[in-house]
Amino acid sequence: MDDQIAAASTAVRDIALGQQRRHIFECIDGHTAGNPVRLVVEGRPALRDGSMSERRQEFLATCDWIRTGLMFEPRGHDMMSGGFFYPPQSPEADVGILFIETSGCLPMCGHGTIGLLTFGLEYGHIVPKTPGQLVVEVPAGTLRIDYAMDAGRVHSVKIRNVPSYLAIRDLAIEVPGFGPLTLDVAYGGNYYAIVEPQGAYTGLDALGAARLIELSRTIRSLVRDMVEPVHPIDPTIRGVSHVLWADAPSAPDADGRNAVFYGERAIDRSPCGTGTSARMAQLAARGRLSVGDSYVHESYIRSRFIGRVETATTLGEFPAIVPSIEGSAYATGFNRLWIDDDEPFPAGFVV
Numbered sequence: 001m002d003d004q005i006a007a008a009s010t011a012v013r014d015i016a017l018g019q020q021r022r023h024i025f026e027c028i029d030g031h032t033a034g035n036p037v038r039l040v041v042e043g044r045p046a047l048r049d050g051s052m053s054e055r056r057q058e059f060l061a062t063c064d065w066i067r068t069g070l071m072f073e074p075r076g077h078d079m080m081s082g083g084f085f086y087p088p089q090s091p092e093a094d095v096g097i098l099f100i101e102t103s104g105c106l107p108m109c110g111h112g113t114i115g116l117l118t119f120g121l122e123y124g125h126i127v128p129k130t131p132g133q134l135v136v137e138v139p140a141g142t143l144r145i146d147y148a149m150d151a152g153r154v155h156s157v158k159i160r161n162v163p164s165y166l167a168i169r170d171l172a173i174e175v176p177g178f179g180p181l182t183l184d185v186a187y188g189g190n191y192y193a194i195v196e197p198q199g200a201y202t203g204l205d206a207l208g209a210a211r212l213i214e215l216s217r218t219i220r221s222l223v224r225d226m227v228e229p230v231h232p233i234d235p236t237i238r239g240v241s242h243v244l245w246a247d248a249p250s251a252p253d254a255d256g257r258n259a260v261f262y263g264e265r266a267i268d269r270s271p272c273g274t275g276t277s278a279r280m281a282q283l284a285a286r287g288r289l290s291v292g293d294s295y296v297h298e299s300y301i302r303s304r305f306i307g308r309v310e311t312a313t314t315l316g317e318f319p320a321i322v323p324s325i326e327g328s329a330y331a332t333g334f335n336r337l338w339i340d341d342d343e344p345f346p347a348g349f350v351v
C-alpha cells in the first residue's frame, strides 16, 4: 500500500532548462460542494517519516513555496485548496494527507478531505484495505471514513472527524463601523470565531460577500488580539484562523446556513467541513444539539453537507463531540502545472 501511494505521488519532478529548473506537478482538479480541490498526484516533496503533524511543520519550514506557487495567483486564486497523499504512519491507516491552502497548511480540511479522497479513489491513487472504508491520517488526528462508490464514481464521503469542542464562550468585541458583537470560539479541526445573528448582523444576504470578507478580516484580527486558543493535545494547532457567520437555513429541510471566511479574501463555497464540525460542537456544548442529532448545513451558495453528532467525548479538560460530515465531490479535469525558477512569480502573489 505504501508503495502504491509512493508510486502514485512521486517526489518533486524537476527538469533542467539551461541554468534554471522546471518543477512539474500533475494534478487532478475538481470541487467539493462548489469549493475547489487540487489533488497533486505527482510532484510532492520528500518529507521525513513521522506523523502528519510533524510533516506539516517540516513542509512549512522547508518547502512552503510549493503551496504558495500552486495555490496563489497566477496558478490558483483566493479560494484555492488542495493536498498531497503521503504514506501513513500507522499500519492500520490507508493514507496520510497534507493540506495546502491559501491560508497555509491547515491541520484539517473537510471539503478538501472529501475531494482528495474522491479523486484518489476514482483515479486509483488510493487502494483501500477495506472497500467502502478508509482510515486517514491528517495533521489534526485520525479520520474514519465511509464512502459509497459504484461504476468508478464516488457518490459520497462521510468523515468521522477529530474531537471538536467549544473553546471560548461569549467573547465581546466592538467592530469599528459595525458595532458590538458577542462570539464563541469553537474547534472542529481549525479554530473558528462563530458569529450568530445579533445587532447589526441580521443575516448573510443582507451583508453580501464583499462586506462579509471585509468585516471578517477585522473580526479575526480583533479576536486574535484577545485570545489564542491552543489545542489541548497538539500545541502546534493554535489560534483563530476562520470566521463562521451562522444564519437560519434558506430551505425547510436544512438546519442552518453559513459563510466561512478563510485566507485573506475567501468565502468557502462549500458548507466547510471543519466549520460545520465547530458549529455542531458549539451547539452541542450549549445544549442545542444532542448525540445522534443530524445537522444539515447550507453554504453561502446553498450547497450542502450533512453533519451529525456521533458521540460525546472529552479533549483534555473540555467536553467534546465526535462529529461527522458527509458530502460529494466532482473531478473536473487533469492539470499539469509547472513552476520555472526564472519566471516572475514562482511562489505566486497576493494582491
Ligand code: PYC
Residues within 6 Å of the ligand: 081, 106, 108, 109, 110, 111, 112, 262, 268, 270, 271, 272, 273, 274, 275
Ligand atoms: O471544509 O474544512 C473545510 C474548509 C476549511 C477551509 C475551507 N474549507
